[in-house]
Amino acid sequence: MTHRRRPQALLVMDPATYGVQFHEPQLRRLGALAELGEPIRATDLDAPGVRRRLREVEVLLTSWGCPPLTAERLADAPRLRAIFHCAGTVRTFVTDEVWRRGLLVTNAADANAIPVAEFTLAAIIFAGKKAPFLAQDARVHREDWSYAARRGELSNRGRTVGVVGFSQVGRRVVGRLRDLEMDVLVADPYADAGEVGAAGGHLVPLAELLPRCDVLSLHVPSLPSTRHLLGAAELALLRDGATVINTARGAVLDTAALERECASGRLDAILDVTDPEPLPADSVLYELPNVMITPHVAGSLGSETRRMSDSALDELDRFLSGRPPRAAVTPEAFAVGA
Numbered sequence: 001m002t003h004r005r006r007p008q009a010l011l012v013m014d015p016a017t018y019g020v021q022f023h024e025p026q027l028r029r030l031g032a033l034a035e036l037g038e039p040i041r042a043t044d045l046d047a048p049g050v051r052r053r054l055r056e057v058e059v060l061l062t063s064w065g066c067p068p069l070t071a072e073r074l075a076d077a078p079r080l081r082a083i084f085h086c087a088g089t090v091r092t093f094v095t096d097e098v099w100r101r102g103l104l105v106t107n108a109a110d111a112n113a114i115p116v117a118e119f120t121l122a123a124i125i126f127a128g129k130k131a132p133f134l135a136q137d138a139r140v141h142r143e144d145w146s147y148a149a150r151r152g153e154l155s156n157r158g159r160t161v162g163v164v165g166f167s168q169v170g171r172r173v174v175g176r177l178r179d180l181e182m183d184v185l186v187a188d189p190y191a192d193a194g195e196v197g198a199a200g201g202h203l204v205p206l207a208e209l210l211p212r213c214d215v216l217s218l219h220v221p222s223l224p225s226t227r228h229l230l231g232a233a234e235l236a237l238l239r240d241g242a243t244v245i246n247t248a249r250g251a252v253l254d255t256a257a258l259e260r261e262c263a264s265g266r267l268d269a270i271l272d273v274t275d276p277e278p279l280p281a282d283s284v285l286y287e288l289p290n291v292m293i294t295p296h297v298a299g300s301l302g303s304e305t306r307r308m309s310d311s312a313l314d315e316l317d318r319f320l321s322g323r324p325p326r327a328a329v330t331p332e333a334f335a336v337g338a
Contacts, residue, residue, distance in 0.1 A: 004320055004321070006033060006034050006035045006320075007034050007035065007058035007059050007081075007320070008034065008035045008037060008056045008057050008058050008059075008079075009030065009033075009034035009035065009036060009057065009058070009059045009060070009061060009316075010037075010039075010040070010041070010042060010050075010053060010054070010057045010059075010060055010061070011040060011041040011042070011060075011061045011062075011063075012041070012042055012043065012045065012060050012061070012062045012063075012065075012066045012067075013041065013043065013061075013062060013063035013064060013065045013066055013086070014043050014064060014065025015041075015043070016065075017063045017064045017065055017305075018041050018063075020302065020305050020306075021063055021086055021305045021306055021308065021309045022306075022309060023306060025306075026306060026309045026310065026313065029313050030061070030313060030316075033313065033316050033317060033320060034059060034316065037053055037056070038053070039053060043065050043066075043067070044067075045067055045073045045076075046073070051076045054073075054076040054077040054080075055076060055077070055078065055079070056079060057077055057079065057080055058079050058080060058081050058082070059080070059081060059082045059083070059084065059316060059319070060077075060080065060082075060083045060084070061084050061085075061086055061312055061313075061316070062083055062084070062085045062086065062087075062090075062093065063085065063086040063087045063308075063309075064087055066085075066092070066093045067093060068092070068093050068095055069083075069093055069094060069095055069097065069098055070095055070097065071095070071097040074097050074098070074101060080101075080103060081103065081104065082103060082104040082105075082106075082316075082319055083098070083103055083104065083105045083106070084106050084312040084313075084315050084316050084319075085105070085106060085107040085108060085312060085329075086108055086305075086308050086309045086311075086312040087107070087108055087112065087300075087305075087308055088107060088108065088109040088112040088299070088300075088308075089107070089109070089221075090105060090107050090329055090334070091334070094329070094334065099331045099334075104319065104325065104328065105328065105329040106312065106315040106325045106326075106327045106328050106329060107327055107329050108307075108308035108309075108311040108312055108327065109168055109327065110168050110311070110326075110327055111300070111307045111308045111310075111311040112299055112300045112308055113167075113168040113169040113172050114172070114300075114304075114307065115298065115299060115300055115301075115304045116169045116172075116247050116298045116299050117169050117172035117173050117176060118176075119247055119272065119297075119298035120169070120173050120217055120219075120245060120247050120298065121173060121176045121177070123217075123245045123247070123270045123272075124156075124161055124173075124177070124215050124217060124245065125156055125180075126270070127214075127215045127243035127245065127268070127270060128154070128155060128156035128159050128214070128215070129154050129155070129156065130151040130152070130154055130268070132270060132292035133151060133268055133289055133290045133292070134147075134148055134151060134154075136289040136290075137151075137289060140289075152241055156180060156181075156182065157180075157181045157182075158181060158182070158183075159182050159183070159214040159215060160182065160183045160184075160185060160212050160213055160214050160215075161177060161182050161183070161184050161185070161213070161214065161215045161216075161217060162185045162186075162187065162209040162210065162212065162213035162215065162216045162217065163184060163185065163186045163187070163201065163217050163219060164186075164187050164188070164206065164209070164216065164217070164218050164219060164220055164229070164230070165187075165188055165218065165219035165220035165221075165248065166186050166188040166190075166191035166195070166196055166199075166201075166203075166219075167188075167219045167220065167221070167248075169219045169247070169248070170186070170188070170217075170219035170220075171195075171199050173217060173219065174186060174196070174199040174200050174201040175199050175200060177200060177201075178199070178200035183202075184200055184201040184202065185201065185202050185204050185208075185209045185212060185213070186201040186202065186203050186204070186209075187203075187204060187205060187206040187208075187209040188203070188220075191203055206234070207237070210234055210237035210238055211237045211238070211239065212239075213238055213239060213242050214239065214241075214242055214243070215242065215243050215245060216230075216238060216242060216243070216244050216245065217245040217246075217247070218230065218244075218245065218246045218247070218248045218252055218253065219247070219248050220248055220249075220252050221248070221249065222248075222249035222250075222251045222252060226249075226251075226252050227251050227252065228251070228252070228253070228254040228257075229252045229253075230244070230252060230253045230254060230257075230258075231254040231257050232254060232257035232260070235254075235257050235258065235261050235267065236261075238261075238267060240266050240267075241266070241267075241268070242267055242268070243267070243268040243269065243270060244258065244267055244268070244269045244270070244271075245269075245270045245271075246269075246270075246271050246272065246273055246274075247272045247273065247298040248273065249273055249275075250271075250273040250274040250275030250276070250277050251275045253275065255274065255275050255279070255283075255285075258285070259283065259284050259285055262284075262285060262288050262290055262291050263284050263288060265290060267290075268290040268291065269285070269290070269291045269292070270291075270292045271285070271291065271292070271293050271294070272293075272294045272295075272296055272297060272298040273296055273298075274293065277296065278295065279293070311327070314326070315327060
């Protein structure tokens, strides 16, 4: 039996993240795949002991708290070949030097998409029943449930859901809506109509999607090109009583325009992300009974984060056995992705 050589590995993440993402099963598996020196984990890559460790490291496992991998820091890691990210976006730490060195980079965005899609599905179903807003109404109308009728038709059957962005989360949302009796429209200039159709949606231009929506769900990355993708003009196209759901990034939605629409009562909103984050204390959105705000909890938290660690370890295993990665981040994907 041939035993493959175990490369030297270093985890780069903050202590709290390490404590949540690497429990005994993950550490045991990592130890079987790679050599773990001292320190096993670091956040400050400029510390003398860490710089010495970097000289022998061949793979990094990164997560929240990883500092930018600058040319100076990468110069201390001449043997580095691959970076396996145990979270979603690598935008906060991957630099041009990473691409210049030709390093393999993978992320666990697909694993992180699972809880976001689950949260979004729940939000869509609740939006059809107006459940978050009726819950607010209940605090005022404590002895008479007839207030529910003022929220309009409380149902999901036959609703039209607009999904903006056929991303890893967006396509999962579309797939989960397949079992519901809903019409699912997708707007994404980069999506393939065949793939959207196979997932259970219909690809249409954004301008066509907006006026047909009962529920609008956003799943696009935060890029200069997507800032305020949904502004006053776009929100004005939505039907009266439509619900805007944002579990993507706050900046894709014009907060001031949304405040005006929700304050008028014309639109409702379920927001897990905002711009800025958190919102200023005097934002009208906090006070409105037709707005539900949660503090960016849709993504992986607690035990869900270890799904991402397992995904990164799968990629390390594939790398060591010579198999192609499943979630490689390329410079081209980096330029347009989350």
